[in-house]
């Protein structure tokens with residue numbers, strides 16, 4: 001079987017790795033991965049500068065999603081996995097230029113503890129009263145998909161959307177709460193609303209169940225796992241380890257696929273001078289790229305794929321001599337709600353989040369800009385972006401802690417154009433329609449962050465699964481013949 005993979009981000013590399021494993025196990029499979037850029041890894045891109053690990057894209061993955069750590073262990077990187085420094089985990093939200101800690105007891109954006117919610121400066125009195133009364137909300141049957149903002153607004157009011165949900169979602173998804181699908185992004189909350197009415201009551205019930213389960217499992221497992229897991233030397237360690245296992249002859253860098261055609265027996269790809277036939281095809285490029293490549297094969301599929309919105313973002317890493325800045329507030333960093341009117345969406349205190357990735361005496365800040373409402377920022381120069389971040393950090397952290405006049409020792413700016421898929425209202429239905437059309441095109445798989453999870457573990461899971469399915473399908477059709 002000849003397989004083409006379009007896109008050498010983590011999803012495409014995971015697929016190639018799985019095919020390589022099948023090949024090594026004796027399956028007759030050949031693969032070629034086409035990557036437009038001169039380097040592999042897509043959004044995964046780390047650099048080590050003066051002993052500090054600087055991440056241009058993702059810095060870690062959620063520990064509760066096992067696919068990434070499993071793959072790292074399989075590749076011999078088990079001893080390189082490090083947990084987030086959860087003992088120091090505290091995140092702030094900027095409220096009128098001041099940092100307010102996210103109140104204790106917040107679960108998936110739902111307040112579950114009375115005293116911290118009553119005392120927080122994050123919300124005004126009206127919102128707090130509304131949060132208390134929310135406990136009385138009756139069960140409500142789902143009337144179809146709606147935005148995350150609409151769901152939360154109905155329960156806790158607009159201030160909860162502006163001050164909590166918007167910064168959490170723009171910080172995590174680079175997304176807009178008014179557009180993201182409640183059904184896809186917060187499926188548990190939608191279920192809770194149907195069952196309990198009140199989201200707070202639903203969360204408390206879930207918490208009770210979880211505690212009972214943890215009590216049981218604590219007999220066999222001591223201590224909780226950290227929320228995030230990273231690689232000591234950066235996410236590129238994973239890319240390098242994958243590339244080392246994949247047959248180099250099958251990796252074509254700097255080779256964008258320009259056109260895809262369907263033949264009676266499979267697929268044909270055009271990439272520069274190359275014109276090749278394949279039995280099966282895995283597209284691991286962003287959905288907008290997959291959509292324009294597939295439109296000549298199936299116009300409806302092309303339209304559906306191009307209809308998946310994407311956001312762009314910018315990361316700015318700043319390395320400082322720690323002695324030159326004041327005492328930072330404890331914690332991992334802060335999120336900036338859109339209502340604050342700033343360019344920054346979030347800032348991570350990198351040296352605090354993961355220990356041992358920054359040399360002693362250095363402080364590393366990683367600012368995020370852009371998101372669904374910040375496309376225009378991409379056109380700004382690096383200098384302007386760095387100045388903006390330094391100015392905003394000084395205003396937010398205060399003159400005693402941070403001054404825009406202090407020169408960073410190193411700056412690094414990365415623009416990510418249309419890199420993050422947005423699961424907008426109706427995403428689930430769109431996925432059903434896409435699934436039906438893909439089914440009608442034998443030997444085709446679509447993988448990547450646009451479909452069933454935006455994080456690194458989801459992309460790995462989908463990439464590997466697609467490769468396994470194609471190998472199995474081929475084996476069963478050959479057996480039937």
Ligand SMILES: Cc1cc2nc3c(=O)[nH]c(=O)nc-3n(C[C@H](O)[C@H](O)[C@H](O)COP(=O)(O)OP(=O)(O)OC[C@H]3O[C@@H](n4cnc5c(N)ncnc54)[C@H](O)[C@@H]3O)c2cc1C
Nearest residue numbers: 007009010011036042043058059256257285448449455456
């Ligand atoms: C700034 C940032 C921070 C993030 N932080 C985290 C985090 O901390 N944790 C986490 O889990 N996730 C995070 N994510 C999300 C996660 O990194 C991505 O969702 C994931 O890496 C996407 O992988 P992918 O393989 O689907 O796509 P990509 O990485 O986008 O790879 C797609 C590849 O396809 C190539 N391509 C496109 N068109 C063609 C063509 N015609 N021919 C050949 N090649 C083509 C592209 O050049 C690219 O290399 C972050 C993302 C960004 C941008």
